[in-house]
Amino acid sequence: MKIHLASHYGMCFGVREALRATHDAAASSPDVTLLGQLVHNPVVDDHLSQLGIRRASPDAVLDLRQTHAVITAHGTSDARRTALQKAALKVTDTTCPLVRKAHDALALLVAEGYHPVVIGQRDHVEVRGLVGDFPSASVLLDAAEIDQLPAHQRLGIIAQTTQPLERVLTLVAAIKTARPDDEVRFIDTVCHPTKQRQQALEDLLQICDVLVVVGGHNSNNTRQLAARAAAAGASVYQIERPTDLSPRWFRHAKNVGVTAGTSTLDETVRSVMDRLHEIAAEQSITPLQRLLLPLTQHA
Ligand code: SF4
Structure with missing residues (x-):
């Protein structure tokens, strides 16, 4: 054989950089709280808990006054980031620049008058962060969900960074077919x-x-x-x-x-x-x- x-x-630069920054946080602060799973990998989880880093849910309402909070590579909404910066002793933001780029693309579409649409998993932490600043945003992953998109003449679409490009492009094409009279604009944010x-x-x-x-x-x-x-x-x-x-x-x-x-x-x-x-x-x-x-x- x-x-x-x-x-x-394997490991991308975004995850590598997030790990490095989290190590630095643990070296400089005695009390570090990771807001979510830094990356979805149990080997990394074990390693970080051995460093004494605590973990909390990304959306948890916590008393963070004594802790150095770490935002994971999956990112968070701007509203949540601002709230954390006010609440925590210190914040390290390890949001991957390519996740940040997806946030910026969505914000641009909204600013230009498009209804925001995200192709991705509704319950994934990255997607929750993406739509956190745009509560009216639509999230879909399947052509069967296209009917649920609201009546709007301009649809602005981005994708969760880790979705297969082929699936995303197929879905964008299906939306265009289903909405021939509307303007559909897609910004490719698959990393x-x-x-x-x-x-x-x-x-x-x-x-x-x-x-x-x-x-x-x-x-x-x-x-x-x-x-x-x-x-x-x-x-x-x-x-x-x-x-x-x-x-x-x-x-x-x-x-x-x-x-x-x-x-x-x-x-x-x-x-x-x-x-x-x-x-x-x-x-x-x-x-x-x-x-x-x-x-x-x-x-
Ligand atoms: S967006 Fe891409 S490069 Fe960034 S952490 Fe996620 S998988 Fe890695």
Whole structure:
């Protein structure tokens, strides 16, 4: 079995920078509260709690007077950011610049008179932040929801940064078809690292029969990578750690592809690759060699 690592995979610059800034906060303040999950990755969560960083819900009403609050890479609404800056001892804002760009695009559309529309998951923290300053905004993820868009002659659309571009473009086209008399303007806010990882996955799917996707089970872009690979017909296993790998998954595999979501640490991917190479080596041993192995070891 051959193992192929995607040309683009794993942690993006936005997550890296958020982690660095959170480390700095923990080094400079004895009391740090992370407002949400910094990234959707349990390995990172464990690491941060070992540093003594507490975690609270991003929308929680808290007494923050004694704490250094950290806004996660997924961002928040301007209203919430302002409230936090008044309430907390100190605030570190790790909002990714590409999430910030999506906020700016939505604000621009609203300023130009468009009804704001976000293609994304309604309950995702990034989307809640995006629409937080525009309570009338519409959020949709499926063509069946187009009917629920309000009657408005100008619709201004952006996307959650980690949505698959193909799905977004299909939905924008469907909205244009459903609203031929209205002006529909789309600003592409799917982030570049997400696009690179999606394209690298397409390249892997050309040659691989089994795909391993490394990342948190609640990471949106990790789940999107796994869903795309499954839709293309590959056998797909989404894992968080190398210990999740089972050798029987690869019994008949010829080419195994490995990719990872943007919140996955490099060291996690490296240890998954190491474990896969071990499995490949174990599988290259013939049944006769396996029987003889204890004898040769004791010869
Ligand atoms: S996935 Fe994209 S938007 Fe999100 S943190 Fe990474 S670079 Fe920024």
